[in-house]
Amino acid sequence: MSVWLPAAPCTPVACVRGTASRTGVPRAVLRLTAVAVLVLAGAALSPLGGRIPAGAVRRWSRTVVRAAGVRVRVTGASAPAAGGVLLVANHISWLDVPLLAGVRPARMLAKAEIRRWPVAGALAVRGGVLFIDRDRLRALPATVERITRVLRSGRAVAVFPEGSTWCGRAQGSFHRAVFQAALDAGALVQPVRIGYRDAAGAVSTAAAFVGDDSLLASLWRVASTRGLVAEVEVLPALAADGHADRRTLAAAAGAGVLDAPRERSSLVPAAVRHGPRGRRRAVGGGRRAGRRRTAARREPAATAIPGNAVTVAPS
Numbered sequence: 001m002s003v004w005l006p007a008a009p010c011t012p013v014a015c016v017r018g019t020a021s022r023t024g025v026p027r028a029v030l031r032l033t034a035v036a037v038l039v040l041a042g043a044a045l046s047p048l049g050g051r052i053p054a055g056a057v058r059r060w061s062r063t064v065v066r067a068a069g070v071r072v073r074v075t076g077a078s079a080p081a082a083g084g085v086l087l088v089a090n091h092i093s094w095l096d097v098p099l100l101a102g103v104r105p106a107r108m109l110a111k112a113e114i115r116r117w118p119v120a121g122a123l124a125v126r127g128g129v130l131f132i133d134r135d136r137l138r139a140l141p142a143t144v145e146r147i148t149r150v151l152r153s154g155r156a157v158a159v160f161p162e163g164s165t166w167c168g169r170a171q172g173s174f175h176r177a178v179f180q181a182a183l184d185a186g187a188l189v190q191p192v193r194i195g196y197r198d199a200a201g202a203v204s205t206a207a208a209f210v211g212d213d214s215l216l217a218s219l220w221r222v223a224s225t226r227g228l229v230a231e232v233e234v235l236p237a238l239a240a241d242g243h244a245d246r247r248t249l250a251a252a253a254g255a256g257v258l259d260a261p262r263e264r265s266s267l268v269p270a271a272v273r274h275g276p277r278g279r280r281r282a283v284g285g286g287r288r289a290g291r292r293r294t295a296a297r298r299e300p301a302a303t304a305i306p307g308n309a310v311t312v313a314p315s
Contacts, residue, residue: 008167012208016205016210027069032219032223046128071229072099072230079237084186085104085106086159086188086240087192091160091194092166092195092196103192106156107157109129109159110131130143130147147159169203174257185240188239196230197229204225
């Protein structure tokens with residue numbers, strides 16, 4: 001993996017914890033079966049595209065989450081129902097994708113590796129996913145242009161600008177490259193904050209899909225967790241033309257999504273700390289860490305690659 005690709009320090013061993021309240025195996029299997037049926041039904045209907053009412057897509061998306069045994073709590077403003085909109089959210093879980101589709105149906109930006117996944121790759125292509133090759137820096141301008149064309153056509157694009165999943169108690173920062181598309185298209189930016197809590201109301205990492213966690217393990221952990229709640233807060237939309245450049249636009253969107261007070265995590269590996277402005281800095285790590293810091297200082301602005309979706313949603 002290239003040293004400039006977005007990465008989180010979160011790992012399943014250090015960060016992800018299930019809950020003491022777990023459901024039985026038969027119920028967990030039933031939940032996973034219901035999710036599979038709903039996803040396959042959505043994939044079968046995805047070629048219909050815009051002919052499916054947006055309200056039906058939103059209901060289907062939230063039903064997928066509920067079928068996994070996760071309650072959904074939506075607060076805040078309503079996302080614009082029409083016109084080009086760039087939806088941006090923090091990234092914790094594969095559940096984030098249907099949750100965003102429940103806010104406003106959109107084409108998802110996902111890493112190109114998903115195209116090669118068995119079954120999921122074909123579903124992603126049929127669902128109209130926009131792929132980004134994160135290993136090819138020269139491909140980034142073309143990706144931004146594709147997003148711009150979709151926004152200009154009056155459709156929505158959903159992106160996770162952190163570029164990687166985090167555990168939910170720690171978080172990254174919004175990389176700015178994708179916000180250039182909103183500026184070029186004169187589109188609105190719709191920030192969305194996503195979080196997960198347990199039955200007692202505490203921040204939960206049970207839904208997190210981080211590091212080398214397998215999708216099957218994550219699916220099972222979610223389906224076997226009792227009382228998991230997904231919180232979705234739709235923040236006020238931002239007019240792209242009200243900002244001088246993509247840096248200030250990304251900062252404005254990230255301020256609402258990432259800077260909200262939240263429970264400080266003791267689960268983040270001790271080798272990573274957050275500075276006063278939210279920057280990650282390595283503690284120790286020897287010569288290799290020094291090389292990574294040097295590479296980070298040399299990173300050009302255009303190498304901030306957005307989008308690391310782990311699944312797909314219908315257009």
